[in-house]
Amino acid sequence: MKNTRNLSVYLLLAAILLILIVVLSSCGSDEDSGDGEQAEKCKKSSDCKFAGKDKKAFSVKCEEKECVYTAKKGVCGNGDCEKEEGETLCSCPKDCTGKDPSVPKTLKECKGKADTDGNLEYKCDKKQQCVVEIVGQKQETKIETLSFEQSRVPQAKVILKQEYPKPFNIDSDVLSFKLNLDYKILGVDEVTLKRIQVFMHTGEKVRGRWDPNDQEVPLVDKLDINRVLWDPQLEVVQELPLDAEINQSKKTTLTLKLFFTYKGKDSRGNDATFEETKTFDIEDFLLTRSTAAPECTPAKCNDNNPCTEDKCVTGKGYCDHVVFAKTCKGNFRCDEAAGENKCNAPEDCGSCKGKAGEFAEYRCSDDKKECGVVLSKEGLASVDEKRLTNEQKIPAGTPDIRFKIIKTFNSPFKAKISLTADKFTLTMQVLDKKATTKNFKVNNIELVDGTSLLGNTVVSQAFNNVGDKFDFKIPFTKPLVLVEEKRTKLKLKVTYSYEGVDRQDKPLVHTNEIFEEDIGEVLLVNAG
Template sequence: MKKGVKRVLFFSLFTLLVLLAACSKAECEASADCQRTGHTGRCVDEKCVFTPIPGTCGNTQCEENTGENKCTCATDCGSCSGAVPGSTLLQQTCSQENTCIVDVPIAKIKQQSITNTVNSQGNTFKITTTFNAPFNFKKDAFTATIILDNLANFVNNIRITGYELSAVDKNKQNVVLIDKDVNKPIYGKGGSVEDELHLDLTTSDLEGTVSNPVLKVDYEYTITQGTTSQLRTAQIINQLRGVTLQWVKPEEDYPCPPNCDDGNPGTADSCSAATNFFCEHSPIPGACGNFQCDGNENKCTCAMDCGPCSGSAGQYMDLGCQAQACVASVRGGLSVTPKSIFDDKNLGALHLQNRYSYNIPFDVSKDVIKAEFTLYNLQATTSNVKIEAVRALDGVTELGYLPVNQNLNSIGQTFSVNVPITSVAKPEAQHTVTLSVAYSYDQNGQNRKASFTRTLERITFITPGQV
């Protein structure tokens, strides 16, 4: 028995040694036996030792400084395909430029356009907002187009000065998505401006929603009555009720667009990390197209900044360029209607009968209001009647003034004066004209002063010439 056991142990040990010898077979005999993509190999003690080759795909190192990314070397950088972890909307795909793009598939993006009409300070604006859904904070623009549908009386020089877009987030908190200053004019009824707004939201989420956006548009305008102008400010509030804006915000930034040229020579176009890789268009001082009517610009040399010089300037006037100046001309075939109003004024101490004559339309460059005064009767204790001055008013706004200082010494005496109109807006304006006549007289040894008024009608005033 003992001899048999020894034999079994001997053969077992021999077999084990043979197996160990087989397992410890050399991995290599020479460095040429050591081959691996992206590495150099050396045979050291019959084992391969591999060293990564810098800048080579397959070296297990994603070297972005050599141009490697998920699209040019998936072996080192990982795959650019499929859904982005943590998002139900974002997908990874390789572009034609071999860039890994994280975005919502085009087939799932729908462009939304919403138009509302908003009234503000008697002005009517049509506002169209256009945006992608889902909206990508890193690359999409929220476009606001504002058209002036109707202009209130005496209002001009409307200029958009700022935008604020806010909405309600998932926590029922109001969040501001953009607050941006601008400086762009809207010239007259039918004029428009358009701005691309780049929204942002402070969040670590890849996607989410906000609801009931509100776009507030700040603007300034001028109220002009006669030659007096006042600058005022107001706000357009455009509520997008019932709108839910689904958004995404990838971790990666997008490259700048290949071309940022907006086709406007008055702006400097740029894109960089400083602009968050969006195109920016900054006004160039003194250049036509910078949204400021400055320097030697006018409606004929730079309509983009100063507004157009064409078409109708009102009921009777047309605009056109002459020698690079914008000129208002009376429309052909104009028919002028002479008007005359009789005014019987029994003022107690004296009785006047007056007549006021004028043309409609009233050409400020040559027409006047002719005021004729006749002393019809006089109390026995009254003498030395004098017409001191005549003022043409629209409310409290003075349109014209004439010092007279002429006496009416006897019953039946008549004289007339011509009252010029000097303070109306060019080239055409309408005013309800009231004449205010200051007069004086002596009664019982005392000099007394008084005035009376007579409203004529609503008169259209035209001013041919340069505007």
């Protein structure tokens, strides 16, 4: 009896449980839309409330008493980051947060630091792309003095100014070199920048030495520069882009090598061409890469030089200036065959101005065809006519004839071979002569500097009587080479002949004998 009662209770509970399951199952089938969301009931489409949805991004219909929502393609807010429709984290953050493939998934909005040093930031560009941009750029300037010496004697000095932004964007920025000739000694010419190399280091310097594992990675090797630093007024500019394999940023040391040549004199006084390489480092050079598209316009590239083709480098933010091969004033080549010179093409050949020495300066001829040396204002004001007087006995012991000698010349002395150049004047006057001295004749007069012949005058002048007086002009016949001013000791060598007698009163003919006249130190200027 008791067992029958318990069975009845169990059957009753089971029946109640079954009824609950059926009821709950029925309720679920009526209110679940099938995708895990509670179905929104409606009688018509206007009953739908767009709960949690953007009305602009979805369309809705009331179907079988339920609101059915359909996402509109290409409309921000539809929940799908559609890259093919141009959607990005910038243009549609509600759809693209964590879904924009161009930025990290953890980025909630396009702003904030992109590196630990704060040199890079996420920003929206003009095209609504989320890009990494460089911030806080400052223009850095370094100045180096480059000295050129031979046997510890200064020959020339060049001032080098380096300019570059920090951080350096390898897709848009350039390393700029500006060079000026500070000075050069007389005789030195054509200081020329031939080549530039730039290396990036993989290691670090410790106490002035690179670590053993350091490697030099070449970034630039520009071979064909060939720019002459003609004078201090001419600035030579070279702009070099740097291309390196980096992810976002890299701090490194750059080593720069500049290769120069210049013309001068060697230890023997011969013409020579010298080569020198200047090497120095730029430490803490910060290379960075932006994901923003580089900007370059033709107007930015115009260097106002008619001899260059100026254009943007494809995919970069800097320019290229290609020099025309044809003859052109401004192509950095002095085309002498085409008639270019310092007077009509100073941009290529150097300027014809400035001091050529203590008393000389450079000046163009009136027809602009020649750059020459003339006496400066200081030189003209300093011109002094020197007059040296002495006696000359021939021979020295018991003279057969005795002359008064006058040597006249200007100092500074214009020594160029020209019609307007200065001449040395030698005046000879007979003071006394023996009756046996006949047919005394001056045949030739030479102007010498040591053993070098600088000037010559062929004459055939007889001195027959006491009181005879004649002037002889001796011009320069050998040009000064690579020297605009020179202080040197000069003398005159006079070749003569005459008839006389020896100690036994026998006839004696003197042929091509020489006496010398010291002039002393003279300042020669290569001017006419």
